[in-house]
Amino acid sequence: MSTGxxxxxxxxxxxxxxxxxxxxxxxxxxxxxxxxxxxVSIVRNGSRGLLWLEPMVEVETDAGRVAYGPxxxxxxxxxxxxxxxxxxxxxxxxxLTEQIGWLRDQHRLTFARVGVIDPLSLDDYQAHGGxxxxxxxxxxxxxxxxxxxxxxGLRGRGGAGFPAGIKWQxxxxxxxxxxxxxxxxxxxxxxxxxxxxxxxxxxxxLIEGMLIAARxxxxxxxxxxxxxxxxxxxxxxxxxxxxxYSRGLLGASVLGSDTSFDxxxxxxxxxxxxxxxxxMLESLEGKRGVIRPKxxxxxxxxxxxxxxxxxxxxxxxxxxGIMAESGAAYAELGVERSRGTQVFQLAGNIARGGIxxxxxxISLDDLVHGYGGGTRNGRPVRAVQVGGPLGAYLPVEQFDxxxxxxAFAAVGAMVGHGGVVVFDDTVxxxxxxxxxxxFCAEESCGKCTPCRIxxxxxxxxxxxxxxxxxxxxxxxxxxxxxETMVDGSLCxxxxxxxxxxxxxxxxxPDDFDRPGVTPPPRATVELVDRHAxxxxxxxxxxxxxxxxx
Amino acid sequence: MSGDQRAGIDAAALAEAVSSAVAAHRGEPGPLMxxxxxxxxxxxxxxxxxxxxxxxxxxxxxxxxxxxVTFYHDFRATPPAATLVRICRAEACQSxxxxxxxxxxxxxxxxxxxETSADGxxxxxxxxxxxxxxxxxxxxxxxxxxxxxxxxxxxxxLDGATS
Numbered sequence: 001m002s003t004g005x006x007x008x009x010x011x012x013x014x015x016x017x018x019x020x021x022x023x024x025x026x027x028x029x030x031x032x033x034x035x036x037x038x039x040v041s042i043v044r045n046g047s048r049g050l051l052w053l054e055p056m057v058e059v060e061t062d063a064g065r066v067a068y069g070p071x072x073x074x075x076x077x078x079x080x081x082x083x084x085x086x087x088x089x090x091x092x093x094x095x096l097t098e099q100i101g102w103l104r105d106q107h108r109l110t111f112a113r114v115g116v117i118d119p120l121s122l123d124d125y126q127a128h129g130g131x132x133x134x135x136x137x138x139x140x141x142x143x144x145x146x147x148x149x150x151x152x153g154l155r156g157r158g159g160a161g162f163p164a165g166i167k168w169q170x171x172x173x174x175x176x177x178x179x180x181x182x183x184x185x186x187x188x189x190x191x192x193x194x195x196x197x198x199x200x201x202x203x204x205x206l207i208e209g210m211l212i213a214a215r216x217x218x219x220x221x222x223x224x225x226x227x228x229x230x231x232x233x234x235x236x237x238x239x240x241x242x243x244x245y246s247r248g249l250l251g252a253s254v255l256g257s258d259t260s261f262d263x264x265x266x267x268x269x270x271x272x273x274x275x276x277x278x279x280m281l282e283s284l285e286g287k288r289g290v291i292r293p294k295x296x297x298x299x300x301x302x303x304x305x306x307x308x309x310x311x312x313x314x315x316x317x318x319x320x321g322i323m324a325e326s327g328a329a330y331a332e333l334g335v336e337r338s339r340g341t342q343v344f345q346l347a348g349n350i351a352r353g354g355i356x357x358x359x360x361x362i363s364l365d366d367l368v369h370g371y372g373g374g375t376r377n378g379r380p381v382r383a384v385q386v387g388g389p390l391g392a393y394l395p396v397e398q399f400d401x402x403x404x405x406x407a408f409a410a411v412g413a414m415v416g417h418g419g420v421v422v423f424d425d426t427v428x429x430x431x432x433x434x435x436x437x438x439f440c441a442e443e444s445c446g447k448c449t450p451c452r453i454x455x456x457x458x459x460x461x462x463x464x465x466x467x468x469x470x471x472x473x474x475x476x477x478x479x480x481x482x483e484t485m486v487d488g489s490l491c492x493x494x495x496x497x498x499x500x501x502x503x504x505x506x507x508x509p510d511d512f513d514r515p516g517v518t519p520p521p522r523a524t525v526e527l528v529d530r531h532a533x534x535x536x537x538x539x540x541x542x543x544x545x546x547x548x549x
Numbered sequence: 550m551s552g553d554q555r556a557g558i559d560a561a562a563l564a565e566a567v568s569s570a571v572a573a574h575r576g577e578p579g580p581l582m583x584x585x586x587x588x589x590x591x592x593x594x595x596x597x598x599x600x601x602x603x604x605x606x607x608x609x610x611x612x613x614x615x616x617x618v619t620f621y622h623d624f625r626a627t628p629p630a631a632t633l634v635r636i637c638r639a640e641a642c643q644s645x646x647x648x649x650x651x652x653x654x655x656x657x658x659x660x661x662x663x664e665t666s667a668d669g670x671x672x673x674x675x676x677x678x679x680x681x682x683x684x685x686x687x688x689x690x691x692x693x694x695x696x697x698x699x700x701x702x703x704x705x706x707l708d709g710a711t712s
Contacts, residue, residue, distance in 0.1 A: 016681050019696035051683040190639030193680035228623050229679050231692070264577075267586055269621035272677055286581030287613075288620040304578060346683060348644035353683025376645065385640055389677075421682065423644045435643070439677065445620075 006039035007085045008060035012115065014047035014200050015232045016193070021073055022055035028076035029057070029084075038085055046201020048115030049355030050102060058097055061087035067094035102352065102371060107333065109341050110318045111194075111357045114201035120239055122247055125204045131255075133323030137212045138257045145216040146172055149319060151327030153339030158184055158275075158312030159387065159416040160492070161405045164319075167309060170299040171217040174307035179219040181210050181261075182284065182303055182310045185226040185233070186268050186275040189388025191347040191419030194355060195313035199226070199233040202317070203240035204249075207263065209316030211254060212323055213309050214261040222263040223303070225280050228270055237265050272443035276491050277310040279445060290445045291491045312417075314343055335361035338404045338415075348385075348421035349375045365399035367420055379424035383508065385432075387416020389439055390496035392503035393429060412503060414496075429508035434462040436500040444493060451494025454485045458501065465512055475505070475512065557628070558596055566592050567602040581607060581617055585624055594625040622674075630665045630672035632710040634658075635689040638675045641682035646699070650686050651675075653700045657707065670711055 011026040012018075026042055033040040050056060053069030057079075066087040068079065075092065082090045094100055117124040125131070137145045150165030171179055183206060187195040199206065210222045226234055241263055244250040252260040266284055268274050274283045278292035281303050302308025318340065322330045331339045338360035344367055346353045351373035356362075368374070368384060375381055383393045392413035394401070401407060408415045423432075437458030444451045461478045465471050482498035489495040505512055558566075570587040574580035584603065589595055595618050604611045618624045636651050655661055658671055665672040681687040684696030690706045698706070 015679075015694055016684050016696060019681050019687065019694045020684055054684070187680060188678055190637075190678045191641045191682045192678075193682055196680040229676060266583065269582060269586070269623035270676075271621050283582060284579060286579035286583070286617065288616050290620075347641040348682065348685070350683065389640060419641075419682070421641045421644060427644065432640070432643075435640070439639075443677070 010058035013044035017054040024073040051354035133320035148327040152330040157314035181222040188272040191421035209319040333359040382425040429504040429511040433504040440497040450488035642685035647686040
């Protein structure tokens with residue numbers, strides 16, 4: 001079978017794949033090929049999102065790409081001897097990648113190219129449908145571009161679910177000399193990694209989405225605000241932006257049109273709150289990431305006080321596909337007011353974790369037990385947390401719930417960014433509730449009292465409940481505190497922290513009812529309120545009496 | 550807390566590092582964060598003495614610069630340890646044993662989050678999510694991310710880092 005042309009082998013460069021040895025696997029493949037005098041061309045693609053199979057190696061054959069996984073570095077020599085370079089069958093064979101049921105049954109639009117192409121090849125990008133949406137947008141009047149996005153029904157994928165087209169329209173109609181497009185890539189929610197995978201696996205898709213947004217609203221400057229925990233994504237983006245400039249995609253006269261757009265990458269510095277849009281804007285301006293009260297909304301007074309589109313990575317990356325096909329085609333997918341596809345992320349204790357992009361409306365059970373295959377350790381699933389650390393904990397009894405913004409909201413939960421974290425039956429929900437408050441105390445920006453003080457008091461009250469200290473009255477107190485945080489916080493951090501807490505109490509009351517059996521987790525961080533003047537020592541009820549709305 | 554007994558930076562070298570970080574971002578709007586990143590990348594930390602220099606260069610008050618430096622977890626006020634070990638504490642990693650793993654790390658290193666070992670070789674920090682949530686527990690050692698880390702694997706990584 002050895003012919004003149006090199007065998008094309010794909011080994012992901014995605015951080016998740018690299019965290020379990022993909023770099024070593026790629027090195028060993030190169031070495032094995034050299035030893036056997038086989039010419040190979042190793043492409044470092046993004047991940048296909050079948051993360052339990054990572055590192056997943058693919059070999060290009062006449063029949064298509066053949067997948068193997070999970071491949072450890074020590075497997076490589078044996079696999080090569082067994083005919084890896086010819087796509088031969090072996091113990092790690094997964095068959096043709098496109099035929100793997102888990103992948104085949106999905107509806108990949110936003111993630112269509114992730115794992116397929118070389119992320120830093122603009123030619124590969126265009127060969128797989130890239131830039132079609134942008135070219136179409138450049139031919140249309142801006143208002144029509146906005147109209148198309150409104151028609152698609154696309155809602156903000158960062159968690160809030162605000163209609164993207166309406167936001168664009170507001171910015172488009174605002175009178176200003178300078179407008180901005182800001183991409184929120186501060187993906188801090190546990191259980192979510194779709195932004196990272198798209199940035200590492202298909203960065204031009206985000207750039208194209210931002211260009212379309214710029215064209216629609218008349219912005220000439222864009223920023224991508226990326227969290228510092230994603231160094232590999234930063235490297236990929238920097239290179240992609242350079243390539244985009246050198247190929248006339250960015251800068252003056254985008255693809256020869258009258259649209260010009262400059263784009264810069266800005267790095268966060270380890271503050272969860274900067275995923276909140278106004279806090280992110282402050283940080284982009286070089287300030288402390290303290291949230292701004294709204295109004296004014298960023299669409300009218302955003303970055304440096306100018307009209308600004310702030311959209312999440314997946315929202316912007318969904319736009320090129322919408323413009324390439326049509327808003328109406330996108331809107332045909334999904335249910336109710338949740339249109340199109342959502343990029344779900346299966347995480348935590350799950351047998352088959354990874355990216356499931358599918359139309360809204362799929363049930364939790366189909367995601368967790370169907371795609372996910374239950375827990376990684378084989379124990380029964382007890383709870384899932386959907387939508388990040390501010391999302392609700394749901395019991396298996398609610399697994400028939402369809403993934404739909406409104407259906408989730410109706411039961412006191414949220415779809416959020418589409419992350420689903422699975423817990424087995426050993427989870428202690430009182431500990432999880434405590435962690436929600438502890439996390440809020442750690443990451444609160446300190447601007448408003450319900451969040452800054454409420455979260456600290458929340459930890460204390462939950463500790464008393466766990467220790468069976470006046471449990472009944474402390475549960476009432478905790479509920480009061482939650483209500484104050486929901487009603488009185490300036491942003492979603494304090495406003496939504498009660499969601500995991502209350503859902504844990506509601507669905508898993510037994511865990512709050514066991515006197516003394518659950519010692520509080522070893523104190524990890526001193527709960528000192530580092531943003532404010534020294535506080536009084538805690539006393540009962542202080543959380544509710546100190547708060548001023 | 551160690552760090553204070555380790556080598557600092559002399560005034561001339563610091564002034565040089567600050568002005569070259571500022572120069573690298575001259576003309577950019579709202580450049581303070583970028584400048585701090587550049588400064589920390591070049592000398593490893595943001596010495597308290599840099600705050601006044603930055604304030605002068607950028608026509609900001611010392612309080613404003615101090616506020617930014619201390620708001621963000623990433624900016625270090627002491628020289629870095631030889632190896633930084635960061636353990637994810639977030640929910641997805643919790644569900645696969647991150648709490649026990651973190652306890653193991655703290656017991657083994659004899660330090661808590663935010664602390665540096667007495668010899669300055671290892672610092673331990675908590676992180677809320679590396680975006681490796683399907684392959685947890687996630688740990689970063691010396692800037693490299695590792696997935697599905699159990700106590701044995703962590704020991705091996707720490708052995709590699711401290712030997």
